[in-house]
Amino acid sequence: xxxxxxxxxxxxxxxxxxxxxxxxxxxxxxxxxxxxxxxxxxxxxxxxxxxxxxxxxxxxxxxxxxxxxxxxxxxxxxxxxxxxxxxxxxxxxxxxxxxxxxxxxxxxxxxxxxxxxxxxxxxxxxxxxxxxxxxxxx
Numbered sequence: 449x450x451x452x453x454x455x456x457x458x459x460x461x462x463x464x465x466x467x468x469x470x471x472x473x474x475x476x477x478x479x480x481x482x483x484x485x486x487x488x489x490x491x492x493x494x495x496x497x498x499x500x501x502x503x504x505x506x507x508x509x510x511x512x513x514x515x516x517x518x519x520x521x522x523x524x525x526x527x528x529x530x531x532x533x534x535x536x537x538x539x540x541x542x543x544x545x546x547x548x549x550x551x552x553x554x555x556x557x558x559x560x561x562x563x564x565x566x567x568x569x570x571x572x573x574x575x576x577x578x579x580x581x582x583x584x585x586x
Contacts, residue, residue, distance in 0.1 A: 491533075491534060491535060492534055493537055493538075495517055495519045496518070497556045497558075497572055498521070498525070498556075499555035499556070500556065500572060500576075502552040502553060502565035503525040503553045504551075504552055505525065505551055505553050507545035507549055507551055508548055509546065510545065511544065511545055512543070513544070514527040515527065515541040515562065515563035516528070516531070516540055516557075517531075517539065517541050517557060518530070518534065518535035518538040518540075518557070520534040524555060525554070526540075527540035543563060552564065552565040554566070554568070554569070555569065556568055556569040556572045
């Protein structure tokens with residue numbers, strides 16, 4: 449069933465938009481089904497934060513890495529190809545380590561110095577805290 453598949457996708461990815469079926473394009477099965485909300489999973493066009501704090505990672509000299517820029521990868525901070533389905537407009541950042549070193553790689557996906565952390569996560573944490581406090585007073 450289309451509604452069940454859409455709902456499952458929305459629950460797994462948390463990208464939910466509710467809308468009503470257009471009555472002329474999709475004939476309703478019954479009078480009440482035309483008003484049944486249909487869940488749709490939309491693709492991301494903006495990166496989503498994978499975590500609030502950066503990842504501390506040991507890089508090996510000469511090794512090539514693919515940093516996840518969309519935030520959907522299950523192998524953070526590196527790409528696992530999930531962007532192809534969930535955020536096709538956001539490609540991973542490919543880079544090669546120049547020497548063996550430990551670095552902080554961005555997890556909030558807001559850095560201006562990709563893939564390295566530049567402290568942008570502090571703005572993300574602040575924005576989330578303000579949103580939470582405002583929600584207490586609604």
